Amino acid sequence: MQFKDWVNDDIKKVLLVEPNFPIPNKSRNHSNFLPIGLLKIAAYFKDKPVDVKLIRFEEKNKDFGQTTFDFAPEDEYKPDIIFVTSIFTYWSEYVKNAVFYYKNKFKDVPIIVGGVYASLMPDHCLKYTKCDDVIQGPIDEVERLIPDYSLVDVDYQIIHTSRGCIRQCGFCGTYIIEPEWKCKKSIKDEIIKKRLIFYDNNLLANPHIEDILKELIELKKDKKINYLESQSGFDGRILRKKPHLAKLLKDAGFKNPKIAWDYGIKQAKSIKQQIDLLISAGFTAKEISVFMIYNYELTYEEMEEKRVKCAEWGVQITDCRYRPLNQTFDYYSSYKTKGQTEKDYHIHTEAGWTDSKVRKFRRNIRRHNICMRHEVDYHSTILERKKVPQDKAKEYREMNYDEAKKYLPDAWSPYEFHDASQQDYFKMKN
Known part of the structure; x- marks a missing residue:
């Protein structure tokens, strides 16, 4: 079923649930993990006689395989429908726990799950979580709406200028979740906050990107915006074809630019050219970051060669540990004193990765970034x-x-x- 099949005039109370995902740095309003889909659903109901609540679900106790919950704020609030968001497939257990809790609390209330996990593995999500339905991909009825930020305490706004991606990288599920490439010509009428975080999967691929960047430059001059950042990296292949975009990005006020180095050491010349374009536009080397995916097809040794190159260039590294798109668990812990195995998390043994190599590379990246940020030897x-x-x-x-x-x-x-x-x-x- 579709979103429109679940919403009708009989709905008077809606509960939006963000599961207790293990979000880095413990910030429930982390800009990389804001439940933007739920906030857009809230915006859909905003002008209707519907009461909407957003719950940041919390698991309080977990012992001997039994999960108990201590949660009271919605005790007097019985919704007519519940929407639960999902993020990565390997955090599926958190979605299951949230659905389990509300299924037991409100036995006759339909629970709908959407988001990344639901879109990549709809059959698994339906069976594993025992929800009533799964919604795949963006919801057409809410896609154009400005999220209801009154439900969260943030000083920034999430922006999409496009959906989908022109690439089909094997480690990325964007082309599955958002198979249709859709682009906006303008975003100036959407802006309600001064800090903007772009959620585009490939911002520079938007054919209208120059016009959008010029809009942002004017908004910056008028002091209507003062901070811009792209959650995903800039497509360096496009940057090389259109080098003038680097100066537009700088003039618009983008911070912490990132580019991706997805493949082998043979790409070094191309990556250096992309970095030089950003530096010539006014960005400093130490504020530039290179996305690198490890525990994937390249060996530890080649990844370490790439890291050394980044050190020579003076740039930081945003590292990403690879998990397959259908991985439904991840119990990796940086605090483990004893080694973990493939029973705990995905280790790409085909490329020679081991638990000790994963940990070693993570430590290398941390120390590397400290040196680059502080410009120390x-x-x-x-x-x-x-x-x-x-x-x-x-x-x-x-x-x-x-x-x-x-x-x-x-x-x-x-x-x-x-x-x-x-x-x-x-x-x-x-």
Whole structure:
């Protein structure tokens, strides 16, 4: 069934549910994970005699495989329909738990699940969560609406200038979720906040992007906007064909530009050209970030070669650990002291990845980014954790890597290739 088949004049109360996803940095209003679909559904009902509530569902206790819930705000609120959002397929358990709770609480109320997981794996979602229906892809009836931001406390606005993507990358499900390439010619009438986060999967591919960027430049001059960021990276292949777009992006006020380096070291020349275009437009190297997907088809060794290149260019790295599009669980933990296995999360063994290599590469990226951001020659966990007296620490920080490694056995250079078997941490000698 479609969204329109579930909504009618009999609906007077609507409950919108965002499951308890393990969102990084614990911010429920993280700009990369805002439940924009739910907010658009809320906007659909805004001018109707319908009471809409948004719930950030919380799992309070989990013990011995039994999940119990302690949740009261909607106790006196019985909805006529419930919409639950989903994000990644590997967070499907959180969707299931939310549906389970509301199915038991409101036994005769239909529960509809939408979002990424529901769109990529509709049959699995329907069977696994036991919801009443699944909606795939964007909802036509709400797509053009401005989300109802009154339900969340944010100082930014989510914008789409396009849906879909002109590419069909094997690790990305956009072409499945949004198979039709749709583009807007203008967005100026949609803007209600000064900070904008673009959710386009390929912003520069919009054939009207120049007109849109010129709109944004004028809005910036009029002080109607003051911050722009693209959630996805800029398509460097388009940037090379249309280098003038880099200056338009800078003039419009885009921050933290990102480009993707999806494939092998042979792409280095092309990636460097893309970075140079952004720098020539006025962006600094350290504010540029390169998307790199690891635990995928390239080996640890080739990924490390790519990382070293990024260090030479002075740019940061936005790393993404690969999970298959049909992966329904992910229990990776950065806090595990013992190694995890494929029973815990996807490890791309075909390309030689292991749990230890995944962790090693993640540590390399973290230290790399610290060095790039602060424009320093090396990283030391000993200094970061303040394990030496302040006067000594100041002295060491003024040293270059070759000098510092004489005193700091854990000194780590971003410009060197680090073998996967190389020991990471050392203890200070007495």
